[in-house]
Amino acid sequence: MMTETEKKAIQNDFKEQMDYDELLNCMRCGFCLPSCPTYIETDQQELYSPRGRIALMKGITDGVIEPDEEVTHSLDLCLGCRACETVCPSGVKYGHLLEDARSIIQSHKKQSVPVKMLRRGIFDELFPNQNRLEHVTSLLGFYQRSGLSKVVRKVGFMNLFPESMATMERVLPEVPKRKEIRERPRYFEHEGERQATCAMFTGCLMDTVFFTTNNATIRLLQKAGCDVLVPENQLCCGALHGHNGELERAKQMAKQNIAAFEHSGADYIVTNAGGCGAFLIEYDHLLADDPEWADRAKNFVSKLKDISAVLVTLEFHKTHRLKLPQQTVTYQDSCHLRNVMHTYEEPRLLLQSIEGIHFEEMEGANTCCGSAGDYNIVEPEMAMQILDHKMEQVVKTDAKTIVTANPGCLLEMKVGIERKHRTGSMRAVHIVDLLLEALDG
Template identity: 75%
Template sequence: MMTSSEKKTIQKEFKEEMDYDELLNCMRCGFCLPSCPTYIETGHQEKHSPRGRIALMKGVADGLIEPDDDLAHSLDVCLGCRACEPVCPSGVQYGHLLEDARTILQRNKRQTVGVKMLRKGIFDELFPRQDRMEKVTGLIGFYQRSGLSKVARKVGFMNLFPESMATMEKVLPEVPKRSVMKQRPRFFEHEGEKKATVALFAGCLMDTMFFDTNNATIKLLRKAGCDVLIPENQLCCGALHGHNGELEKSKQLAKQNIEAFEAAEADYIITNAGGCSAFLIDYDHLLKDEPEWSERAKHFVGKLKDISRILVELDFQKTHRLQLPDQIITYQDSCHLRNVMKTFNEPRILLKAIEGVHFVELEGADTCCGSAGDYNIVQPEMAMQILDHKMEKVADTCAQIIVTANPGCLLEMKLGVERAHKSNEVRAMHIADVLVEALVNE
């Protein structure tokens, strides 16, 4: 429970720090309601809609509503998928409001020593330190290769964890040895005619747990005619921090990433993780109040492209033959790639260019799968409810491959396949891995 003093402090900070003009932009028209997964899944509860949450934020800023646990719960249950933004006639930047509100609440939240230590370990000591990410994921790789994973399942050790986490352990990708990660060069020369020089935003989890997918991305870029740089000193994008009330730490990560990519002097900055992309493209907003960084952030943002977009722009699907055995494939949008990066046609163009496959559009592909960063860990009940409904739509497609464009979505869809007992019939794959598998004689 919050004390009276804490509530007053939060009200004061909402009034001083929230973008009040943005709060006023919401016309309460309700266009956002059909696009909001939590509004739908909770039986149309207004407090779990974008419009309702904005009303709560404004009420706190106006001093009409006391911030309480119900307010915090409403904001915590939000997936942050930002599906409300493209359909908003007023162009309300709901994602920015949500992050600002969460930051204020987090700053004033009383926490146990254990929670403080856990957050410090994650946000200060792990994700901003790529060397530590490599060590931790390296341990996961050892756990997989040594046979310990099979023993843990056999003796029932995984039963000590929540069902979703125990199942997630089964679907984690095979993590390479740390020595393999360290041996990869930082420059790759183009194949064929040179068309561009690009810098890959490697990411923290993408360049460890999804290392093979990054390698697939590099291969595609080279074949598309790009010299590929992997800038040193780049770090985690900061999305996890920003979504969990740690915006100041996000700013520090943003600054270091901007510096790292400025040194690369590439034509484009390429991403292959929708969640990272959406946060990276908001660097100009994140640093808008810092004159020294605002213009540099805009320049950084102006170079960002998703892997699927640059491949289509360079006519990759026209200059390379793509083929797979006869099968049905479908595509689940990354919410942030679609709603923030505005990239949704390009993945479909590439997948439809693969000979031998029949592309079936997934009903509700533009709605969240329930992953949403760490949402499926902190809000497992709602996440699994959303996922199970998603898998019903997947079943309707009869697809043998579910394609995604974000690591969190990929793990969530793998989890969905496992929960549906379809692991022998259906694969979930990142689009880069699908395209590399489809390359003929290359």
Template identity: 65%
Template structure:
């Protein structure tokens, strides 16, 4: 960073960071055992929530310059927010982290390649569904045309870093392009109507994981839900909010509030923990905007995860859920558990399936290392965390790892691939429940 950039960051810290929230941290250390980066770093204070808050406060007070080491400390945080439930002072660490990252990003001049990548990802890809469909279709062509087999056979993939080669192996089969574009905006309930819901279809969930979205719709119908899918909905903005693009996140939030406000519904349903956690904090994101703050609060009040509504509507009692005998364990989505406070419902649904032996994984509530694009930008730390997670998983003797978020699902598949566990599979809970209900 240049001296000018450091001065601007310091100025904005003083103007924008919440001093009361920074002072809320009592330095008690209750967060330390819950922080994956603190543990894998060899217990470095700068890689703990307490340490990062201390660094933020030092920058705020002007006693520390926001240099590259400070930025690195913040960037190495997974943002899993496991520190928040165990904090006796109720520190909103996630809000502090996002604000700090945004301040740094808005005042730092990135290199030309970085600027180009950020422009494509944050402005051209995720906010524009048509572009995401085009990219997804290219992946589908790569898979189905024989290019994938050829690339592997001639060793082309060896040109890429190890973690990207491994990720290429576990990419899901991409749906046909016409399937990505064709879907009704309304689905009636099967049987007696119990609720009217709007479905947040998401970005990756509605392209790479389209079949899981279809399964979600079928489960909601079976549970007695009338479903609307607003056509003008957008990306939730989580990736933007976590990566220092807060203004873009606000634009997407407003688009979603507008889209979902056109229908009178009881709930807005999500099936991705990361998306749901960001959606449910739109009220915080837009708290300083008088034109949108009240609308954001009404929007947030309706957000509910798919497992929560299924559990509340007694889906597991309404249907005789059954699967071939298997040992199942569950990997919590950090944001689903720590932000949306949803952990009981998915477990109860899994326990209700005949043929399933549910085994709780040790530290199932700790991050798997996916964290959005963390496993791409910080592969070393991500894989260290994943390796620890897989050791815990193997102790369960599970043959099925269930998740509730696309990033967790891919990370679990990656862990299975790295460990060579041929008899183990990863599955989104929605897909498993639909299979059990048929």
């Protein structure tokens, strides 16, 4: 429970730090309501809508609403999918407001020693240090290769965890050995006629747990005629921090990433993870008030593109034959790739160019699957509720392959396949891996 002094301190910080003009920008028209997953899943409770949350933020800023547990829960339950922004006639930057509000509340939150240690371990020690992350994930790889995972499942140890986490453990891809990650070159030469130079943003989990997808991305860029650079000293994009109230740490990470890329001379900075891309492309907003970094951030953002956008720009799908065995394929949008990076036509163009594929558009493909970064871990009940409704739409397409463009979405759809007991008849795959499969096919 918060004391009156703590509540007053939060109200003062809201007044000083929140963008009041942006709060007033919300006209309360309600256009956002049908696009909000938590509003729908809570039987249309206004408290869990974008409009309702903005009203709460404004109320705290005005000093007429106390920042109690109900307010905190409302903000925490938001997926941050930002679908509301795409339908807002006023162009309210809801995502920015949400991150600022969470950051203020987090800075005043009293936490137990175990929680403090866990947050410090994750946000300060693990994700900002790629070497450490490689070491931790290499232990996961050993766990998988040694057969220990089979023993753990057989004795029922995973039953001690929520069902969603137990399922997630089963669907994780095989993690490569640390030596394989360390020995990957930093430069890859183009094939065919040279088209561009690309600097690859490798990410944190993408370059460990999803290492093969990163390699497939590099391979596709080479085939598209690109020289590919993998800059040193880059690290996690900071999205996990930004979404969990750790904005200052996110700013430090943004600066390191910008510095790692700004002398690459690349035409494009390429990402293959919608969640990372959405945070990277707003580095200019994150550092807008920093005179030393504002322009450097803008230059970084100006070159950033998702892999699908780069391939379409270079007409990869027109100059290369892509072929797969006959199958029905559907596509699940990454919320952040669609709503923040505004990339949604390009993945579909690439998929529709593959011979042998019948592309079936899913109803509600643009709505969140329930992954949302670490949301499916911290809010498993709501995440699974959203996922189950998503899988109902997947089944209607009769697709055998679900394609997405973000690691979290990919794992979530794999969990959905498990929950629907369709492991033998349906698969989920990152678009990059499918394109390489089609190119080699």
